[in-house]
Amino acid sequence: MKAIPTKLKQCFIIEPSVFIDSRGYFFESFNQKTFNELIGQKVDFVQDNESYSTKGVLRGLHFQKEEWAQAKLVRVVKGCVLDVAVDIRKDSPTYGDYLSVELSDDNKKQLFIPRGFAHGFVVLSDTAIFSYKCDNYYNKASEGGIIYNDTTLNIDWKLPFDKLIISEKDSILPTFETL
Template identity: 80%
Template sequence: MIVKETKLKGCFVIEPKIFNDSRGYFFESFNQKTFNELTNQNVNFVQDNESFSSKGVLRGLHFQRGEHAQAKLVRVIKGCVLDIAVDIRTDSETFGEYVALELTQDNKTQLFIPRGFAHGFVVLSDTAIFSYKCDNFYNKGSEGGIIFNDKVLNIDWKLPEASLIISDKDLELPKLKDAKL
């Protein structure tokens, strides 16, 4: 497993070691001990989630506040997504900056997103199955978000805005400057 910290402190790209042969492939998608050692994090994941989406579906940018904040380890099982993590830690040198990474069924790359980040993704393939681990349980009262097209963030979602499929709830999210962090 290769672990590289992104420009955003505590946010890591994780590339697994894949073993291919005539039968297919095998890789270890998660090992708590190895993860903790290579990231220097002590994360205990308590919930796994999975979503299926069609091309152009944009989910995000979401986060949980306060004691219900969540760290996430995200990956794609099928298809391809552009995954986005935005640093919303107000005391961070990189507040308001983001990382963008294509996660695919072929590269099997994962992104670890620590607490204090907003997260979202858009499906670039015909369909995608997206999977993620969380280190805290979801709490409706602590959910927050940032509108996907905030001009200050200036995220290139790689698809024309008119082709995006976004929930009504996500279309009503505030800009970063107005978000309750």
Template identity: 65%
Template sequence: MKVTETRLKGCFVIEPAVFKDDRGYFFESFNANNFNETIGESINFVQDNQSYSSKGVVRAIHYQRGEFAQAKLVRVLSGRVLDVAVDLRQDSPTFGQHVAIELSAENKKQLFIPKGFGHGFSVLSETAEFFYKCDNFYNKASEGGIIYNDPSLDIDWQVPIDEIKVSDKDLELPVLDNALL
């Protein structure tokens, strides 16, 4: 397993060791002992989520606040996405900055997103199945979000503007300056 910290402290790209032969491939997608040792903290994932989306879908920058904040380990089961993590830690020197990583079924990369970050993705392939582990349970009263096209974030979702599909709920999200963090 190769682990690379992004320019945002605590946010890691994880590339598993993949063993291929004429039958197919095998890789260990998660091992709690190795994962916790590698990132240097103890994470206890308690909830798994999976979504299916079509090309051009942008799932905006979502997060959980306060005691329900979530760290996530995300990956793609089929297709390709541009995965985006935004640092929302107000005391961080990289507050308001983001990283964007292509995750795909082919490259098998994963992204660990620590608590205090927002998260979103865009679908680059015809369809994509997206899977993520969370270290805290979802709480509706603690959810927050930032609109996908916030000019201060300047995220290139790698989808032509006329092909972007966003939910009505996500279209009503505020910009970062007006978001409840």
């Protein structure tokens, strides 16, 4: 397993070692000790989540505020998504920058997103099963978000806006400028 630093400080692409033979494949998707050593910090995950979505479903951009902020380790079990992390740490040199990474069951890449980031993804395949670990418990009262089509961020979601499937809640999120 290796951790590849990204342009966003403390955000890493995780590439597992995959062993393939005539039977299929095997890989260790998570090992707490190895993970903490690779990213150079201690992260204790306390909650796992999974979603199933169809092509064009866009979930995000979401974050948890203050003491409920969450670091996440995300991956795709089945299908392909474009995963997006936005740095919303006002004291960060990459504040307002975003990273997009294609995660799929083929490439088996994972993305570690530290606390202080908004996160979202759009499904590029017919269907996708998306899995993520969080280092803090979800708290509804601490939800925050940024509208997916924010003109300041100008995220390329790789699909036309008229092909996106957005929840009512996500379609009325505030802009980045109003954070």
